[in-house]
Amino acid sequence: LTLSLPYSDATSATWWFDGLPHTVISIQGLRRAPEIGHMTAERSAGDHLFSVFDRLPEHTVMVLTLTARPQDATRNHVALVKRAAVGDSAEAALTREDATRVEREMAAGNKLYPLGMAFYMRGDSPDNLRERVNQLHALLLANGLQPIGREGDLLGLDSYLRNLPMAYDPAFDRKSRRSRLVFSRHIANLLPVYGRSRGTGHPGLVFFNRGAEPLVFDPLHPDDRKKNAHMLILGPTGAGKSALLVYLLQQMMAIHRPRIFIIEAGGAFTLLGQHFKHHGISVNQVTLNPGSDVSLPPFADALTLLDRERRIRLASDPEAIPESEDEEEGGEGPGRDVLGEMEIAARIMITGGDEREDARMTRADRLLIRNAILLAATTVSQRGGDQVLTRDVVAALNAQGQEPTLPDHRRHRATEMADGMALFCSGLAGDFFDRPGSPWPEVDVTLVEMGVLAREGYEDQLTVAYTAMMSHINQLVERHQSDGRPTLVVTDEGHIITTNPLLARYVVKITKMWR
DSSP states (O other): OOSSOOEEETTTTEEEETTEEEEEEEEEEESSOOOTTTTTSOEEETTEEEOHHHHSOTTOEEEEEEOOOOHHHHHHHHHHHHHHOOSSSHHHHHHHHHHHHHHHHHHTTOOEEEEEEEEEEEOSSHHHHHHHHHHHHHHHHHTTEEEOOTTTOTTHHHHHHHTSTTOOOHHHHHHHOOOEEEEHHHHHHHSTTOOOOOBOSOOSEEEEOTTSOEEEEOTTSGGGOSSOOOOOOOOOTTSOHHHHHHHHHHHHHHHHOOEEEEEESSSTTHHHHHHHHHTTOOEEEEEOOTTOOOOOOTTTTGGGGGSHHHHHHSOSSGGGSOSSTTTTTTOOOSSOOHHHHHHHHHHHHHHTTOHHHHHTOOHHHHHHHHHHHHHHHHHHHHTTOSOOOHHHHHHHHHHHHTOTTSOHHHHHHHHHHHHHHHGGGSHHHHHHHSSOOOOOOOOSEEEEEOGGGGSTTOHHHHHHHHHHHHHHHHHHHHHTTTSSOOEEEEESSHHHHTTSHHHHHHHHHHHHHHO
16 A cells, blocks of 8 residues: 555654655534535535535545444433433533433434544645644634644544544544534534536536536437527636637537537637538638628528518508517517518618617618518519519618608608618628628538627627528528427627627527527
8 A cells, every 4th residue: 555664653643654744633523513515515605605625625535434323322321411410500401401402302313323523634744734734623613613633632643543444443432532422414414425416417518516526418408408508608808718619519519410500709619610620520611801702691581571471460550560579578489580580680780780870760660671671572573583682672761762652751761771771782791791692501510700890890790790690590490490400509709799789689589489
């Protein structure tokens, strides 16, 4: 067991093994009744959450030695103490009361056993060992355990040997008197069996709890979730949020091989995409920069609105439009609200994501936008087109601005909204949102880097791009919802994406539908 001959130092109650000092700290007794999970359960202390075990000095080993003593012998001992407490003094009266309470507890099944408790400690040097012993004393005293000081423990060297596994002999305790009678309920509270969670047992994501046990769960396993699985990762700058996402995505890909869509800003997942591609996983990496051949027309699905059933859902007066985008709070709804999604995208383009501009938007304005989207879809369908572009919706709004049946203020408002949306028909915004888009390839991993849109001043274009990508993802999910293969949608740097209140409503809408 050792590489050199052990020796002891009686003056410091220290054993030396291979040049390192060891000692044992015996517990004299309990200062108060221990709570459930007294040593290993996590508890709040101010802003911190920890267990007593977490705070033990390094290389500390706790020893609990319970002696299975017959209860009749223990009852006789308690009765003897009770009979000896004679007299009218306060001490005698308290002793009789305590003995009576002990007898009642034992009668109720809370048995009383001798319990010895000690802590083995090791240090790198005598000074280091002394420092760790002082830390242990302070910790134990604060948690209701009374240790015996090394200077006052006359049996320190002997206790080190007596508490070793398979070396304890109850007969010696008659002389050393290190054990104390403790209720079985309190013994259970002291035992290190109240641990931390180890998860669900389904190894999808593997972590470790603070007791170094594997903690596993699988958000894609049907037994680990009720409906859809959502995750929000929060942390300060540099905490490792993106690195954690990389770790999680690698595990999910290894176990389930899902379709993965990653929307990010900053290039944190570029190497992950290359890693996936190196291992035979198909990857489509897209960066939204000037000159990149990427088109994200937000109204590409408008032709689907020409179904008779969808047109019936469109009311002819603004009072029939729901007051809130979230009128189905808590429900899943019958399906995807394509027109509602496009209306949100149009409002962002018209207002530029400005809250003051959006506050001017009335219910009648929303009706104009919806009718313009339907009119644009009808016009494109009549000329044989296959996609509705932003310029088509702008033309429809301008057409409503010339509609003689509308009041002057409504025609003026339609023209004003058309001018606002026309900003997305030229320049960089036109390249992204006013060109026919081709279907993205169906691959295992789609990685979209926001590029220039993540910079300051492009918030409105970033928001529209995000809604267009979510719409594309939704089409794919709907098309493959019955094939059994899961789809993961990851948004990194979410604070950049979701700062627009309109977009937050859109995300809530589409994720509720994804359930």
